[in-house]
Amino acid sequence: MTSALFAFLHFVTAFGVVFGIFYEWLTFHKNISIKEVKMLQKADLIYGISTVLVLIIGFARVFYFEKGKDFYFQNPFFHIKLGVFILIGLFSIYPSLKFMKWKKQTRDGQAPAISHIEFTRIRLFLRLEVSGIVILILAASLMAKGVGL
Numbered sequence: 001m002t003s004a005l006f007a008f009l010h011f012v013t014a015f016g017v018v019f020g021i022f023y024e025w026l027t028f029h030k031n032i033s034i035k036e037v038k039m040l041q042k043a044d045l046i047y048g049i050s051t052v053l054v055l056i057i058g059f060a061r062v063f064y065f066e067k068g069k070d071f072y073f074q075n076p077f078f079h080i081k082l083g084v085f086i087l088i089g090l091f092s093i094y095p096s097l098k099f100m101k102w103k104k105q106t107r108d109g110q111a112p113a114i115s116h117i118e119f120t121r122i123r124l125f126l127r128l129e130v131s132g133i134v135i136l137i138l139a140a141s142l143m144a145k146g147v148g149l
Contacts, residue, residue, distance in 0.1 A: 003065040010061055013054035020047025021088070021133055024095065025126040030119050034111045037102055044099045051089060077143035081136055088132040091125045098122055 023043040027036055062072045072078040102112040114122075142148065 003061075006057060006061050006065050010054060010057045013050045013057055016046055016050025017054055018133055020044060020050060021092075021126070021129045025130050028095075028122060028126060030114060032111060032114070034106050034109065037099070037106050037112060041099050041103065041106070044096050047092070048096065051092075055085070071146070071149075072143070074149060075143050075146070076148040077139045081139040081143055084132050084136045084139060088129050088136065091128045091132065094125050095122045095129075 020043045024040055024047070027040055027043070029036075032040070062069050066072075098118065105112050
């Protein structure tokens with residue numbers, strides 16, 4: 001029963017990660033409104049919290065539940081999944097910092113003025129995050145089926 005609970009929590013937090021990334025990707029645009037920025041900031045918070053929780057719960061599953069740490073550590077797709085997860089986290093730093101920087105402006109009732117370079121960079125990182133999620137999900141599926149062992 002505990003294993004099933006941890007699997008459930010892992011999926012819920014993983015969906016939080018995916019939600020946050022896709023929401024940001026779909027919502028962000030050049031002439032973003034104050035309301036949209038505030039929603040982006042909330043989605044980014046959900047993404048951040050979910051990221052920490054999915055990592056903690058995922059490692060608990062690796063070490064204490066499921067197939068045992070040897071299954072995961074010997075599986076190349078586990079390493080790909082973890083590496084892509086880290087890359088997604090690194091890609092998310094720039095957009096997250098920008099979204100946080102805009103808090104003062106939104107509190108003052110102003111939409112952020114986004115330069116073309118800033119817009120292009122944020123958009124690039126959001127696209128890289130979405131691409132990473134697709135690769136991560138494929139790696140997770142292959143890992144779970146024991147492909148590569």
